[in-house]
Amino acid sequence: MRRIFDEENRLQLWLDVEVAVAQAQAAVGDIPKIAAEEIAKNANTKTVTPGSDEGDREETRHDLASMVQALSEACSGEGRKYVHYG
Secondary structure: OHHHHOHHHHHHHHHHHHHHHHHHHHHOOOOOHHHHHHHHHHOOOOOOOOOOOHHHHHHHOOHHHHHHHHHHHHOOOHHHHHOOOO
């Protein structure tokens, strides 16, 4: 149970959802394929660490919004505009 509700595991699952959505959006042409690839490359807990969104969490007062912001900042190119798109 601890593993399931562990903060790092929860964060990785959220990141996995962001990747799946970006890939689906790229498949139907809503976002560029290169953007989905960049999001997938950066959507891991080594790049977006559980503590990397701490400052954003205080500012947004929302866990998911702070993760989206941290992932957007981790993407340097085309992916930055399309994290959590639509």
